[in-house]
Amino acid sequence: MRLLALLVLAGVVLGYLGELHPAGDSAAVLWPLGxxxxxxxxxxxxxxxxxxxAWPAAAALVLAGxxxxxxxxxxxxxxxxxxxxxxxxxxxxxxxxEPLIADLRxxxxxIVALQEVGPALREALGALADIYPVQIYCGIDPHxxxxxxxxxxxxxxxxxxxxxxAWAVLARxxxxxxxVSLHLRWPYPYAQAPQAARIAALxxxxxxxxxxxxxxxxxxxxxxxxxxxxxxxxxxxxxxRLSYRGLLPIDHIxxxxxxxxxxxxxxxxxxxxxxxRATLIRRD
Numbered sequence: 001m002r003l004l005a006l007l008v009l010a011g012v013v014l015g016y017l018g019e020l021h022p023a024g025d026s027a028a029v030l031w032p033l034g035x036x037x038x039x040x041x042x043x044x045x046x047x048x049x050x051x052x053x054a055w056p057a058a059a060a061l062v063l064a065g066x067x068x069x070x071x072x073x074x075x076x077x078x079x080x081x082x083x084x085x086x087x088x089x090x091x092x093x094x095x096x097x098e099p100l101i102a103d104l105r106x107x108x109x110x111i112v113a114l115q116e117v118g119p120a121l122r123e124a125l126g127a128l129a130d131i132y133p134v135q136i137y138c139g140i141d142p143h144x145x146x147x148x149x150x151x152x153x154x155x156x157x158x159x160x161x162x163x164x165x166a167w168a169v170l171a172r173x174x175x176x177x178x179x180v181s182l183h184l185r186w187p188y189p190y191a192q193a194p195q196a197a198r199i200a201a202l203x204x205x206x207x208x209x210x211x212x213x214x215x216x217x218x219x220x221x222x223x224x225x226x227x228x229x230x231x232x233x234x235x236x237x238x239x240x241r242l243s244y245r246g247l248l249p250i251d252h253i254x255x256x257x258x259x260x261x262x263x264x265x266x267x268x269x270x271x272x273x274x275x276x277r278a279t280l281i282r283r284d
Contacts, residue, residue, distance in 0.1 A: 002052045005041045008034050009060040015067065018223040022188035028067065028222050029187060029248075035064035071221040074239035078260050080281045083172070084109040086266075087181070087213035087253055088275035092116040092143045097124035099269040104128060104149075109277065111170070112149040113181030113213035118142065125149065138166040139183075146214065148181040160202060163195050169207050174282050177256075178206045180232070182214040184224065192217060196224045200231035208233050209256035211280060215273065217250050229254045241265045243274045253278045 011027055012034040018024030038061030045054030086109040090100060101124055104112065108131050117125075119142055125135060132149035138159035139145030148157075148166040155169040155176065164183040169176060182199055185192045196218075203210060210232040218224040220236050229236050234254035243251035243265060253276055255261045260281040268274045 001041065001044060001048070002050070002056075004037075005045070005053045005056040005060070008037045008041065009056040009063075012038070012060045012064045012067075016063070018193075022193035025193060025218070025223055026187040026189075029219055031064040031067050031221065034060055035068060038064060068221050071219075071236065071238065072240065075237050075261055075263060078262055078281060080260070080262075080279075082260075082262070082279040082281035083111070083174070083177070084277070084279055085111040085113075085179070085211060085213060085253060086275055086277045087113040087115075087215075087251055088266075088269070089115040089183070089215040089251060089271060089273035090117060090121060090269075091271035091273065092118050097121045101125070101128065103266075103269055103275075105131070108132075108151060110151045111179045111211070111213075112147075113166075113179070114147040114149070115164075115181070115183040115215045116143075117145045117147045122147070134168060136166040136168060136181075139164050144183070146181045146183050148179060150179065160199070163198055163202070165199055165202065167203075167206055176207055176209075177280075178208070178210040180206070180210060180212045180214075182212065182216070182228075184215065184217045186217050187224070192224060196228060200228050203228065204231040206232075209259070210234060211256060212254040213252070213276075215251050219249050220252060225252060225254070233257050237261050237263055237278075239263075241274075241276060243276060245272055246274075251276050255280050256282075258283055 015028030038057045041057030134150035134154045136148045146164045157168045167180045169178045212232045235257045240249040263278040266275040
């Protein structure tokens with residue numbers, strides 16, 4: 001049991017070392033598990049009167065909790081009108097596009113970021129041109145591209161096919177707003193860290209303010225999400241939204257830093273991810 005407590009502590013500490021090696025980013029994803037195991041081992045060590053178990057387990061619990069708690073605090077409830085946006089990994093192997101098309105027609109957001117868009121869905125989305133005259137598609141893999149649908153006029157648009165990122169600068173009554181749709185790769189041993197660094201540099205050069213949306217394949221407490229938010233002049237909303245199979249909070253909408261946000265999770269609509277919808281509220 002002592003060995004398990006030491007291994008849990010080592011895994012939690014590794015999660016703080018992402019700056020030194022991207023394996024740390026992968027370890028940080030498991031902080032909730034580390035906190036849970038730490039709590040169990042603290043109790044078990046106490047019952048067994050074993051300080052050799054209880055102390056490293058308590059350290060793991062405290063360190064994991066310190067990393068997790070800032071992201072747990074939910075957004076304040078704000079009842080105000082704003083810009084409706086949505087982000088959804090639609091699942092590249094989905095058999096039918098009708099539920100998504102019906103959902104967008106029933107309550108169309110102004111901006112929609114989609115990930116894992118294949119040729120069939122891309123064709124089906126063309127039928128929404130009356131709602132979304134601006135439709136941008138990016139990606140090297142035709143079955144796993146990203147899309148950005150915009151209901152209003154766009155001043156400019158752009159793509160990074162290799163990094164699966166699309167963006168548009170919108171002309172809004174509230175002022176200009178840059179919207180970004182992205183799909184990050186999985187963390188280490190996959191190539192998430194260099195992709196995230198390139199996207200952060202790209203986003204930092206786009207006109208502000210910026211809202212960044214998509215499947216980050218990373219949790220809100222992680223270095224990846226917070227790094228892209230900092231580069232975008234955006235913020236990471238409080239609270240966890242378990243968008244992937246009801247287990248992992250890896251789909252995000254990052255609003256401009258000084259904007260308010262009302263955010264919620266929708267029904268999966270045939271995907272292994274649930275859509276995230278939000279209202280962006282510009283502060284006066």
